Amino acid sequence: MPRGRFAAEQVDGRPVRRAASGTEDRRDQILRAAADVICERGFADTRIAQIADRVGVSGATIIYHFSTLDHLLVEALKHAEEQFYASAEQVVADGATPEERLRRLVEWVFSTEHDNRRLWALWLDTWSQATRHEEVAATRAAQDERWRGMIADIVRELPLEPGDVERFAVGFGAFLDGLTIQVALDDPSMTPGFACELALSYAKAALGR
Numbered sequence: 001m002p003r004g005r006f007a008a009e010q011v012d013g014r015p016v017r018r019a020a021s022g023t024e025d026r027r028d029q030i031l032r033a034a035a036d037v038i039c040e041r042g043f044a045d046t047r048i049a050q051i052a053d054r055v056g057v058s059g060a061t062i063i064y065h066f067s068t069l070d071h072l073l074v075e076a077l078k079h080a081e082e083q084f085y086a087s088a089e090q091v092v093a094d095g096a097t098p099e100e101r102l103r104r105l106v107e108w109v110f111s112t113e114h115d116n117r118r119l120w121a122l123w124l125d126t127w128s129q130a131t132r133h134e135e136v137a138a139t140r141a142a143q144d145e146r147w148r149g150m151i152a153d154i155v156r157e158l159p160l161e162p163g164d165v166e167r168f169a170v171g172f173g174a175f176l177d178g179l180t181i182q183v184a185l186d187d188p189s190m191t192p193g194f195a196c197e198l199a200l201s202y203a204k205a206a207l208g209r
Helices: 022-041 048-055 059-066 069-093 098-109 117-129 134-155 162-184 192-207
Strands: none
Touching: 022 048, 022 059, 022 069, 022 117, 048 059, 048 069, 059 069, 069 098, 069 117, 069 134, 098 134, 098 162, 098 192, 117 134, 117 162, 134 162, 162 192
């Protein structure tokens, strides 16, 4: 039975989903539209009017929910991240061993059966803007911390020293990021399948198993 971060909210032993309010629905619509526009135009060239047109609301409605464009763009990045981790954690939870969970994560990241490119485009914009925007920099740092934490949680059950767990999480996370960039940019030498193969080889060598 999934526990902790993988557990669904339950009532009388049955999983339940809280109904979203109209305000939450509108907010989610705006965040999804903002993410789409960022992917199409880039962080720096995204404007409130473009997002408002995409959702079918006024610019004033956007400001009401998010105050500033910078805040909206950062929240859109966070929203896309939440969707990524919700799916990733479900995939990982189905693995019976740490090795299988790590393999499932890597295969899912580079799978061609679903499209992570939208999130990858947002990540690229986050990294490029982090040196110029304080709030984006803080979001980028939180993204990296969460990514490394997920990897560390997977391998923590292996017979490793605590320092080796964190060392692997930082190194493997950075390695996956590098592969992701090349796949996202359609590098002809780095197909999703080859990236997956390289990542799994790295993990096997680094973990000694």
